[in-house]
Amino acid sequence: MTKKRIDIVTVNAEKLYVDTEELPREIMKRYDDAMSYLTFKWSFFSQIVYDDMEVQFIVDNPVIEVAATDSHSVFFNHSGFVRRGIEDVLEVVFVYAHEVSHRVLYDVEASTVWQDSGFVPVGGGKTLPYNHKVMGWAMDYRINAALIDSGVGKAPQSVLYDKTISDKGDESCVEIYEKLMRYAGFRPQPGKQGFDVHLRPSREQVKRDKGRREQVIIAAAQLHNRLRQGKLPGSMMRQIQDILEPKVRWEDHLRTVMTRHGGSKVEDWSKQDRRLAGRDPQMFYAGVRHKGAGPIVFVGDNSGSITPKVTSVFAGEAGGIVAELRPSRFIALWCDAAVTRVDEIDEPLDLQELFAKWKKDGVGGGGGTDFRPAFKKVAELGVKPDMLVFFTDGHGTFPKEAPDYPVVWGMTTGVTPPFGEVVRVSVD
Numbered sequence: 001m002t003k004k005r006i007d008i009v010t011v012n013a014e015k016l017y018v019d020t021e022e023l024p025r026e027i028m029k030r031y032d033d034a035m036s037y038l039t040f041k042w043s044f045f046s047q048i049v050y051d052d053m054e055v056q057f058i059v060d061n062p063v064i065e066v067a068a069t070d071s072h073s074v075f076f077n078h079s080g081f082v083r084r085g086i087e088d089v090l091e092v093v094f095v096y097a098h099e100v101s102h103r104v105l106y107d108v109e110a111s112t113v114w115q116d117s118g119f120v121p122v123g124g125g126k127t128l129p130y131n132h133k134v135m136g137w138a139m140d141y142r143i144n145a146a147l148i149d150s151g152v153g154k155a156p157q158s159v160l161y162d163k164t165i166s167d168k169g170d171e172s173c174v175e176i177y178e179k180l181m182r183y184a185g186f187r188p189q190p191g192k193q194g195f196d197v198h199l200r201p202s203r204e205q206v207k208r209d210k211g212r213r214e215q216v217i218i219a220a221a222q223l224h225n226r227l228r229q230g231k232l233p234g235s236m237m238r239q240i241q242d243i244l245e246p247k248v249r250w251e252d253h254l255r256t257v258m259t260r261h262g263g264s265k266v267e268d269w270s271k272q273d274r275r276l277a278g279r280d281p282q283m284f285y286a287g288v289r290h291k292g293a294g295p296i297v298f299v300g301d302n303s304g305s306i307t308p309k310v311t312s313v314f315a316g317e318a319g320g321i322v323a324e325l326r327p328s329r330f331i332a333l334w335c336d337a338a339v340t341r342v343d344e345i346d347e348p349l350d351l352q353e354l355f356a357k358w359k360k361d362g363v364g365g366g367g368g369t370d371f372r373p374a375f376k377k378v379a380e381l382g383v384k385p386d387m388l389v390f391f392t393d394g395h396g397t398f399p400k401e402a403p404d405y406p407v408v409w410g411m412t413t414g415v416t417p418p419f420g421e422v423v424r425v426s427v428d
Contacts, residue, residue, distance in 0.1 A: 019059040023078055031055075031076070034092035034153075042093075042152055042230055045100045047220035049074065052212070053103065063197065069099040070199035071108045072209070084195060086156045093153030099196065101143040104217055104239055107173065108198045109206060111135055122178050126316065134186070138177040140194050145169035146233035160194040169235050296327035297385040299374045301392035302365025303336035310412060313425070314391040315358060317410065331383065335374040340364030342377065369396025375403055391425065 023031075038046035049055065054073040058064060066080035074096070081087065086095065102108055114120045114135065119127040140160040146169025148155050155161060166176055180186050188194070201209075221240045224232065232240075300314040322330055322345075332354070334341040341363050343354055371390065378388065389408045394415025407420030416422065 018056075018061065018064065018075065020056050021059050023057050027078060030087070030089055030092060031057075033089045034096055037089065037093050037153075038096060042097065042224070043227055044220045044224035044229075044232055044236070045097045045152075047223055048100050048103065048216055049096065051219065052216040053100065065197075066195040067095055067099060068197040068199050069102050069108065070201045070205070071103045071106075071213075072201060072205050074099045075199075080195075084156065084158055086158075086195070088154060090154035091156045094147060094155050094159070095153075095195065097147055097152045098140075098143055101147070101233075101236070102139065102198065103213065104236055105139075105143070105173075106213075106239075107139045108201060110173075111139075111198055112200050112206075120174060120177060122174055128178060128181050131181070134180050135173065135177055136198050137188060137194070138180055139173045139198070140196070141166045141176055142169045142171060142173050142235065146235045150231060150233045152230070152233075156195060158191060158193055158195055160188055160192055162189065162192075169233055294327065295329040295331065295383050295385045297331045297333065297378055297383065297388040299333045299335055299388065299390040299392075300363065301336070301369060301390070301396075302334045302340060302363050303369040303396065304366050305369065305393055305395060306365075310393075311363065314410070315355060317389075317391060327386070329383070331378075331381065331385070333374050333377060334363040334365060335371070335377075336365040337368040337370045338373050339377045342381075369393075371396050372399050375399050378403070390420075 035046055035049070038049075052072075053069075055076065056073055057076050057078055060077055060079040064075050064077050064080070066077055066084055066086065068075040076095075081092070081095075086092065111132065114130045115132060118130055120130050120135070121127050137160060141162065144155060144159050144161045145163075145166040147153070148161060149168040165179065217240060221232070298318045300311065300318070302311060306314075318330075318332055330345050332341075332343045332345075333339055343357070345354055369392070371392070374390065375388075378385065385405050387406045387408060388403070389410060391410040391412075393412045394409070394417065395413070398418050400418075402419035409417050409420050409422045410425045411417075411422050412425050414424075
């Protein structure tokens with residue numbers, strides 16, 4: 001009997017030691033038969049286990065009631081299977097496939113990142129606070145719906161599955177998380193408590209895993225296709241396609257470009273954080289300075305070709321810029337053939353008030369498109385920004401010469417500007 005330390009992904013990041021055990025042959029046959037079934041009908045899942053995941057049977061304990069995974073191992077508590085009535089071989093097949101799916105979809109690693117940051121990015125520059133239990137439900141609802149839709153094994157009675165939450169598992173776990181967080185005090189249906197725990201992988205595991213996970217997934221998919229076995233869930237197919245043809249979300253690309261130009265924020269104890277010092281009672285904390293960052297200018301195209309939906313996307317990214325870079329000054333311009341609105345904030349806390357003004361008063365525009373007035377206005381303001389970000393469809397008149405500061409174009413079309421760095425923006 002051996003002991004293995006596991007880091008549990010919880011708010012308290014508690015640690016425990018798990019005793020492993022050898023089960024009698026007559027009991028192990030059920031688990032072996034489940035793997036044999038996967039090999040002959042759903043080899044994608046069994047191949048990943050054989051190539052890349054260790055299966056450990058553990059002594060009964062209160063944390064891992066039935067099953068768990070840290071993306072590198074699968075832990076089964078046989079006593080928990082018995083208590084839950086998960087004894088049909090096809091139900092064991094389902095549990096195996098469920099745990100492997102967490103590895104394929106990179107779930108536990110994502111949970112670790114979101115927990116450590118304290119928030120979950122949900123798009124448009126918005127975030128939600130991270131709740132480990134709710135995120136675990138979101139991931140499980142997605143995986144279970146995908147497996148049920150594809151007919152992989154047989155779902156146990158306690159499985160988290162609700163068609164109103166996810167019908168076929170086509171949504172991302174973040175989309176489902178956002179849905180669940182909208183319902184205050186959400187709880188799964190009675191008797192549908194799920195069956196697994198998501199464990200935190202060690203830093204060494206994550207570091208060693210870079211590149212290997214992708215190779216294992218592709219090899220398993222190729223074997224599955226050669227054997228002409230069951231159709232894999234859509235979420236798995238998209239993951240495989242993303243590995244073969246990587247696509248960077250435009251929001252992530254934009255953040256990378258912004259950080260490169262604007263620098264990362266650091267604490268500066270030589271000055272006080274003005275936001276906190278002005279509160280009653282006063283709070284004393286380090287100010288924020290940037291490695292090269294200072295004023296940031298945001299320009300939104302509000303010409304006639306820009307729909308309200310696109311304008312909303314542009315406005316949301318303004319929030320992302322402030323949250324990501326915490327600029328010393330943030331100047332927002334809206335421009336069609338002329339600059340129609342100028343706003344400035346110097347504290348992130350003022351951003352929501354600015355959004356409310358835009359929503360109430362509008363941002364003007366609706367005419368033709370000329371990018372030159374925006375750059376002229378920046379010069380009139382006497383500002384040399386560390387970066388100017390211009391969101392537009394690109395159909396307009398560009399300046400003949402580039403300014404003496406970095407420019408990033410958030411382009412909704414394939415137009416290529418004469419200068420600056422381009423990030424292709426999807427508004428679908």
